[in-house]
Amino acid sequence: MxxxxxxxxxxxxxxxxYDPDLPFSRLIPDPDERRWFFDNVCTSAWNIEQDRGRTWEEAEAEIIPLFPDHAENIRNFRRHWHEMVPxxxxxxxxxxxxxxxxxxxxxxxxxxxxxxxxxxxxxxxxxxxxxxxxxxxxxxxxxxxxxxxxxxxxxxxxxxxxxxxxxxxxxxxxxxxxxxxxxxxxxxxxxxxxxxxxxxxxx
Missing domain, CATH: 3.40.50.1000 (HAD superfamily/HAD-like)
Structure with a gap:
C-alpha cells in the first residue's frame, strides 16, 4: 500500500x-407527520440538489406548487438550517x-x-x-x-x-x-x- x-x-x-430533526421536531411535533414530510416533501434527494449547486429559491419553487399546504415548512428548511448544525x-x-x-x-x-x-x-x-x-x-x-x-x-x-x-x-x-x-x-x-x-x- x-x-x-x-x-x-x-x-x-x-x-x-447535522440533523434536520432538530428544528423540525419543534416545527412538526408529530413524529409520523415529520417522517412523512422528510420522505415525501423535503427529501434527501431534494436536499442534495442544493449540494449540487441548485439555489434554495429554485428548490423551493420546484416543490411548493406540488405541496402548497406545506409551503411554510418547505421554506423553514432553509430558514432553520443553522439549527441543524448545532x-x-x-x-x-x-x-x-x-x-x-x-x-x-x-x-x-x-x-x-x-x-x-x-x-x-x-x-x-x-x-x-x-x-x-x-x-x-x-x-x-x-x-x-x-x-x-x-x-x-x-x-x-x-x-x-x-x-x-x-x-x-x-x-x-x-x-x-x-x-x-x-x-x-x-x-x-x-x-x-x-x-x-x-x-x-x-x-
Missing part, C-alpha cells in the same frame, strides 16, 4: 453534527488539528450547499485550518461522483494513491476508492485514530 501523504476529511457527521465533534476536530500540527497535508471535501457553507465557515473557525476545501455546491458535482474526487486531487495537487479519504458514507468511501484513493469509513474519532495508526499515519 502506498504511503499516505495527503489526508482528506469529509465534514458533515465527521467534524460537524456543534462540532470536538474529538474529531482535535484529531484533525493534531494531524495538521504534526505536519500532515490535510484538506476537506464536502457535499454542502454553497451559501450554507459560507455560514458554517463563519460559525466554526477550525474549518479554516486545513490547506483547502472543495465544496460540492461551488463546483456543481457531488460525492460519490468521480468528477469531484478528481477535481479535488487536481486542485490541491494530491497523488490519488497516496491520499486517504475519511467519510461517514459507505458510498462516498467507495467513490473515493474508485477514484484511486485510499479511504476509511468514519464511525467515530476513536476508530479513526486506530485506522490512522493501522495505516502508518504518524500522530
Amino acid at each position: 502506498t504511503e499516505i501523504r495527503h489526508i482528506v476529511f469529509d465534514i458533515g457527521k465527521v467534524l460537524l453534527h 456543534h462540532a465533534y470536538d474529538d474529531s476536530v482535535a484529531l484533525m488539528e493534531q494531524l495538521i500540527d504534526g505536519g500532515h497535508d490535510v484538506t476537506l471535501l464536502t457535499n454542502w450547499a454553497a451559501d450554507t457553507f459560507v455560514e458554517a465557515r463563519g460559525r466554526f473557525p477550525f474549518l479554516e485550518k486545513p490547506r483547502g476545501i472543495t465544496v460540492s455546491g461551488d463546483i456543481r458535482a457531488i460525492k460519490p461522483e468521480r468528477r469531484i474526487y478528481d477535481h479535488h486531487a487536481d486542485t490541491f495537487g494530491l497523488a490519488p494513491a497516496a491520499t486517504l479519504f475519511i467519510d461517514d458514507s459507505p458510498k462516498n468511501v467507495d467513490g473515493a476508492k474508485a477514484a484511486g484513493w485510499q479511504a476509511v469509513l468514519f464511525t467515530g474519532a476513536e476508530q479513526l485514530e486506530a485506522d490512522l495508526r493501522r495505516l502508518g499515519v504518524r500522530l
Whole structure:
C-alpha cells in the first residue's frame, strides 16, 4: 500500500453534527407527520440538489406548487438550517488539528450547499485550518461522483494513491476508492485514530 501523504476529511457527521430533526421536531411535533414530510416533501434527494449547486429559491419553487399546504415548512428548511448544525465533534476536530500540527497535508471535501457553507465557515473557525476545501455546491458535482474526487486531487495537487479519504458514507468511501484513493469509513474519532495508526499515519 502506498504511503499516505495527503489526508482528506469529509465534514458533515465527521467534524460537524447535522440533523434536520432538530428544528423540525419543534416545527412538526408529530413524529409520523415529520417522517412523512422528510420522505415525501423535503427529501434527501431534494436536499442534495442544493449540494449540487441548485439555489434554495429554485428548490423551493420546484416543490411548493406540488405541496402548497406545506409551503411554510418547505421554506423553514432553509430558514432553520443553522439549527441543524448545532456543534462540532470536538474529538474529531482535535484529531484533525493534531494531524495538521504534526505536519500532515490535510484538506476537506464536502457535499454542502454553497451559501450554507459560507455560514458554517463563519460559525466554526477550525474549518479554516486545513490547506483547502472543495465544496460540492461551488463546483456543481457531488460525492460519490468521480468528477469531484478528481477535481479535488487536481486542485490541491494530491497523488490519488497516496491520499486517504475519511467519510461517514459507505458510498462516498467507495467513490473515493474508485477514484484511486485510499479511504476509511468514519464511525467515530476513536476508530479513526486506530485506522490512522493501522495505516502508518504518524500522530
